[in-house]
Amino acid sequence: MPGLQNIKNSTMKDNSQGILIFAFNNDKIDYFKHACWVADRVEQYLGLPTTIVTNEKSINDRQVKHNLVKSVPESGGRRNFDHKTDTKVDDWFNAARYTAYNLSPYNETIVIDSDYIVNSDQLLKVFDLGHDIVCHRNAYDVTGLDRFRHYNYFGTYNFPHYWATVLYFKKSKFAENFFDVLTMVRKNYQHYANIHKFNHFMFRNDYAVSIALSIVYGHDLDAIPSIPWSIPTCYDDVNISNLTDNKIELSYDERVDNERNILKYHRTYLTDTDLHCINKFTLEETING
Amino acid sequence: MDNAQVNELVDTIKKRFNHNSAKKILKEKYESKMLFAESGGMWKASPELIVLLSSMDDDNIVLIDTYENPCYVNRQELLTKAKQCFQEQTNAWFAEYQELNNER
Numbered sequence: 329m330p331g332l333q334n335i336k337n338s339t340m341k342d343n344s345q346g347i348l349i350f351a352f353n354n355d356k357i358d359y360f361k362h363a364c365w366v367a368d369r370v371e372q373y374l375g376l377p378t379t380i381v382t383n384e385k386s387i388n389d390r391q392v393k394h395n396l397v398k399s400v401p402e403s404g405g406r407r408n409f410d411h412k413t414d415t416k417v418d419d420w421f422n423a424a425r426y427t428a429y430n431l432s433p434y435n436e437t438i439v440i441d442s443d444y445i446v447n448s449d450q451l452l453k454v455f456d457l458g459h460d461i462v463c464h465r466n467a468y469d470v471t472g473l474d475r476f477r478h479y480n481y482f483g484t485y486n487f488p489h490y491w492a493t494v495l496y497f498k499k500s501k502f503a504e505n506f507f508d509v510l511t512m513v514r515k516n517y518q519h520y521a522n523i524h525k526f527n528h529f530m531f532r533n534d535y536a537v538s539i540a541l542s543i544v545y546g547h548d549l550d551a552i553p554s555i556p557w558s559i560p561t562c563y564d565d566v567n568i569s570n571l572t573d574n575k576i577e578l579s580y581d582e583r584v585d586n587e588r589n590i591l592k593y594h595r596t597y598l599t600d601t602d603l604h605c606i607n608k609f610t611l612e613e614t615i616n617g
Numbered sequence: 618m619d620n621a622q623v624n625e626l627v628d629t630i631k632k633r634f635n636h637n638s639a640k641k642i643l644k645e646k647y648e649s650k651m652l653f654a655e656s657g658g659m660w661k662a663s664p665e666l667i668v669l670l671s672s673m674d675d676d677n678i679v680l681i682d683t684y685e686n687p688c689y690v691n692r693q694e695l696l697t698k699a700k701q702c703f704q705e706q707t708n709a710w711f712a713e714y715q716e717l718n719n720e721r
Contacts, residue, residue: 456654458684468645472638556659556683557649560642596635599713601646 345455346434347378351442352401352421353386356409357608359421360386363442365615367394370446373574381424381431397431399424404531409608410564423531425492426514429499429507439495443611444559445603447574451494454555460502461544463537464491465554467561470598471580475563482535484525488549490541492533493559493604502544510540561604568605570614575599639717647710653702656690658682662702670696 347370351363360382367378379395387396404423410416428439438454440446454462465488467476482489497503513520513536520539521528545551562568566580576598581591605611618626651662659682660666669680670692679687680695 450649453652453654457659458654458657470638470642472635472641553684556652556661558645560645594635594638596639596642598642598646601642 344435346376346432346437347374347451348381348428348432348434348437348439349378349442350381350422350424350428350439351386352383352424353388354418354421356416356418358386358612359442360388360390361615362608362611364390364392364394366440366442366444366446367392373446373449374452377434379431379433381427395433397433399427399431404533405529407530420530422533423514425495425533426507426510426536428495429497429504432497432499434499436498437496439492439497441493441604443605443608444493445576445605445611447576447598447602448600450557450602454494454496457496457553457555459496459498459553460500461495461497461506461541462553462555463495463541464493464557464559465489465552466558467491467493467604468558470560470562470578470603471566471582471594471596473563473582476561479534482524482526482532482538487524487538487542488552489534490538490552490554491559492537493561494555495537496555506540506544509543510536513539513543559604560598560601562606564607566605566607567610568603568607568614569610576603636717636720640714643710643713643717647706650706650709651702652683653698655695655698656688658686658688658690659684660695660699662699662706664703667696667699667703670699 347367349363349366351359353359360380363380363382367380370376370378377395379397380392381397381399383398383401401421402423403419403421405420406417407420408414408417425439428437432439436455438451440451467479469475479489481487497506514531517531517536518528520535524535524539526535541552542549562578562580566578569577577595578597579593579595581593584590584592653660653662658680661683673692676692677689678692679689682688
């Protein structure tokens with residue numbers, strides 16, 4: 329199978345540090361292409377290898393220079409991928425994150441989403457944090473509109489929300505336990521949704537990771553460590569364009585008057601700063617140049 | 618004002634740089650870059666850390682890092698690294714802030 333010739337055994341341990349990206353395409357979004365683009369940037373900014381967890385259908389006979397691990401996509405439910413229309417509904421294959429521990433060939437791994445644009449060497453600091461497993465507790469809205477405030481907690485009882493967007497783990501007994509618990513949460517998602525009173529129809533890695541962290545830290549929420557800075561994030565109505573290597577322009581409208589439907593246009597840019605870009609379509613346009 | 622002038626005006630407005638959000642982005646960016654690892658701990662190169670380290674005399678001291686773990690550190694080594702990181706990042710912050718002001 330030509331597209332799979334560079335798939336390596338997932339148990340190899342020839343790299344001690346690396347990045348892992350899950351990328352399973354649906355008919356609306358080419359996650360594999362996004363993952364390859366991000367992996368190129370990982371190499372450029374972090375000097376680290378990337379392993380992409382994907383399947384043959386997503387690869388579609390494309391040749392890439394990154395390490396690939398073939399796995400089985402798991403749908404976390406169906407969702408609409410474009411806020412501007414109701415027609416882009418498809419499966420969201422986001423539910424296999426719990427397999428990361430076994431699939432990663434690295435001793436120390438950072439799992440990142442395929443929409444996390446590496447644009448600096450900031451992620452290298454995560455390897456120095458000294459924890460077996462750690463992720464972000466907070467995100468900040470790069471538009472300044474502060475629209476991620478309600479992501480600080482989830483469920484009726486305001487359970488602390490951790491972001492699975494960037495998830496570091498070191499091969500260790502503690503991290504193995506964490507992923508065992510994460511697997512349990514994944515398999516019993518509806519049960520945990522009933523306990524915490526959140527919608528179980530669409531699987532959310534953030535929720536599963538938050539619950540698993542709470543369990544492995546003995547339900548002592550104050551004891552859970554996190555990455556000591558916030559993820560720069562932009563919502564799905566923000567458009568980006570890659571101006572130069574490490575300069576990203578952001579443009580977006582702010583609704584200043586609902587009744588009269590008045591929008592205020594904004595433009596700003598990021599340099600030497602990573603970006604979690606939720607708008608997959610603007611990411612696609614940027615990748616295509 | 619004719620249509621061409623209106624369109625030109627709209628284009629100009631759209632290109633206007635959003636200074637406030639860019640300033641906030643800079644703050645988040647450089648605060649995250651102030652973090653560094655040393656002596657088994659994670660530290661923020663803050664004025665408080667630098668003043669504390671400068672005010673003490675002992676070669677080795679115990680300090681609490683950003684994860685609230687006590688760490689046994691070489692005071693001079695940590696001070697040197699904290700000052701270097703603080704100066705590098707604040708200088709870069711200032712330079713980028715000046716660029717922002719020029720785009721207003």
